Amino acid sequence: MKATKTRWVKFLGTAGARFVMIRQLRSSAGIWYHLDGFNLLVDPGPGTLVRCASSRPKLDPSSLSAILLSHIHLDHSNDINVMIEAMTNGGFNPRGILFAPPEALDGETRVVLPYLRQAVRQIFPLTPGTQFPLTEKWTLHIPPFRHRHPVETYGYLLTSPAITIGHITDTAFFPDLLEGYKNATILIINVVRLKGDQDAERGIQHLNLEDARTLIREIRPRRAILTHFGMTMLKAHPWEVAAQLTQELGVEVIAANDGMTVDLSAE
Ligand SMILES: [Zn+2]
Incomplete structure (x- = not known):
């Protein structure tokens, strides 16, 4: 008999930053978690709805329990409205939870359409250091700092008695990340750049491979998963980079592919 997976994460897309997204060198769809029956979608970039429909097996957006948006950049937020519609049966069946930074919800910077707000059962603005119980087993934690x-950008931790999933979303490196994500047993890292270059001066503020190495070496999760690749990372072959890090650090490091599912049931 085939064992059923009770916990998994599926990377619908692994594109990072604008050029890989615009050219769709990798899909820019989001990340779908199945946490013991709780379905959570994170960062629905362009193509998320399409990828749900073309996934094998299909992912049914009306089975989503919640959507989390880390920040308003287009490669993360483009499909937020259509996914809210899909989660709520066209807005006719109000349900689900939306987690998003305050600036995604209100004011000039808002990306969630006002008329869709009532379709969602609950909306929680993300703020540093908050936590939200998702189910009896699972809790969403926001580290005590903005990225x-x-x-306005947040990462998050999904904690349960068995595992803690940490996702370091878009950010420049700063030492608080080591403390904020230290409990992650599964660590997902958005690694956009191969090298630092003049990113800081240009205000791009993304992690590079050296930052990812530091994070994995210091946090020492059971497994690290790299995703959200920009052009320089793609050219360096993320799977080779991951294999090298595994050998060097003695921690299993995986490079995500479009459509890759990681089974977390046995963790
Ligand atoms: Zn961004």
Whole structure:
């Protein structure tokens, strides 16, 4: 008999930053978690709805329990409205939870359409250090700091008695990340750049491979998963980079592919 997977994460897309997204060198769809029956979608970039429909097996957006947006940049937020519609049966069946930075919800910077707000059962603005119980087993934790990125950006931890999934979304490196994500047993890192270059001066504020190495070496999760690749990372072959890090650090490091599912049931 085939064992059923009770916990998994599926990377619908692994594109990072604008050029890989615009040219669709990798899909820019989001990340779908299945956490013991709780379905959570994170950062629905362009193509998320399409990728749900073309996934094998299909992912049904009306089975989503929640959507989390880390920040308003287009490669993360483009499909937020259509996914809210899909989660709520065209807005006719109000349900689900939306987690998003305050600036995604209100004011000039908002990306969630006002008329869709009532379709969602609950909306929680993300703020540093908050936590939200998702189910009896699972809790969403926001580290006690904003990420360093040009817009209001948060990473998150999904904790359960068995595992803690940490996702370091878009950010420049800063030492608080080591403390904030230290409990992650599964660590997902958005590694956009191969090298630092003049990123800081240009205000791009993304992690590079050296930053990812530091994070994995210091946090020492059971497994690290790299995703959200920009052009320089793609050219360096993320799977080779991951194999090298595995050997060097003695931690299993995986490079995500479009459509890759990681089974977390046995963790
Ligand atoms: Zn961004």
